[in-house]
Amino acid sequence: MTASVLMCRPDHFGIEYEINPWMHVAVKVDHALAEAQWDALYRTYLDLGVEVELATPVAGLPDMVFTANAAVLWDDRAVLSNFHHPERQGEEVHWRQELERRGFDVHELPRALSFEGAGDALFVGDRLFCGYGFRTDRDSHRPVARILEVDFVSLELIDPRFYHLDTCFCPLDATNVLAAPDAFAPESLRVIRDLVPNLIEVPVEVAAGFACNAMPLGRHVLSSLTISQLEAPLKAAGYTPIPHAMGEFLKAGGGVRCLSLPLGDGERGKALDHDAEPPG
Numbered sequence: 001m002t003a004s005v006l007m008c009r010p011d012h013f014g015i016e017y018e019i020n021p022w023m024h025v026a027v028k029v030d031h032a033l034a035e036a037q038w039d040a041l042y043r044t045y046l047d048l049g050v051e052v053e054l055a056t057p058v059a060g061l062p063d064m065v066f067t068a069n070a071a072v073l074w075d076d077r078a079v080l081s082n083f084h085h086p087e088r089q090g091e092e093v094h095w096r097q098e099l100e101r102r103g104f105d106v107h108e109l110p111r112a113l114s115f116e117g118a119g120d121a122l123f124v125g126d127r128l129f130c131g132y133g134f135r136t137d138r139d140s141h142r143p144v145a146r147i148l149e150v151d152f153v154s155l156e157l158i159d160p161r162f163y164h165l166d167t168c169f170c171p172l173d174a175t176n177v178l179a180a181p182d183a184f185a186p187e188s189l190r191v192i193r194d195l196v197p198n199l200i201e202v203p204v205e206v207a208a209g210f211a212c213n214a215m216p217l218g219r220h221v222l223s224s225l226t227i228s229q230l231e232a233p234l235k236a237a238g239y240t241p242i243p244h245a246m247g248e249f250l251k252a253g254g255g256v257r258c259l260s261l262p263l264g265d266g267e268r269g270k271a272l273d274h275d276a277e278p279p280g
Ligand code: ARG
Pocket: 019, 020, 023, 063, 066, 068, 069, 088, 118, 119, 164, 166, 167, 252, 253, 254, 255, 257, 258
């Protein structure tokens, strides 16, 4: 099976509202640069043998580039996001269509529960690690896990810069996980330390460059520029970082992982972890 990732071209990307501490409407996006940065990531996926599927960008939904927030996926099931902020709720109907068109069985949570998809829900092996504190409600975790029929743990995020779990936590495989300890409540950090065989601790200033907002592919880890500062621990775990300039997307509080929703997880996703070839 071919590994595949869902992306969305930044045609309508911009900073039109402020829903996280990185966003400032006064700071304009350089559109040509955003396109070039997006394109470089897209090309790296293609070079690594990943199939990139493209969601249709919608005018007036500037954060649709961040496909990670569409839903959490496991095998052929999807739990659709209920965005916390009204500014992003208009995306939901489009994500449902994009996922149904690709054969997913799309489930919804009760409207009252906020849940922001793979931005706040990441698998380490077969267990779903779910974040809460800023966007996703803790009470959404159990119903999400029930729909997907997986085990889960809840992790409390405490630093508003790391408002989604994928900004401070990145499973590389079932053993190795990148995480910024400062982003988590002490009890949640204990849970991580108990459950993760090899935790690669990321200093908060490196994480603030969105290094943890990363995509493992085979033995590579794609991320923003500060991933270079993790070269030694990544090497020790058998990985090579591939840094990408993501400056225009950092203005919106997003990096490599936010721009990429792996379309396979569970059995479907094994290919993404293990079969991707190094660039030729
Ligand atoms: N501006 C977007 C928001 O605040 C960024 C989303 C980043 N996505 C992610 N998976 N962390 O919702």
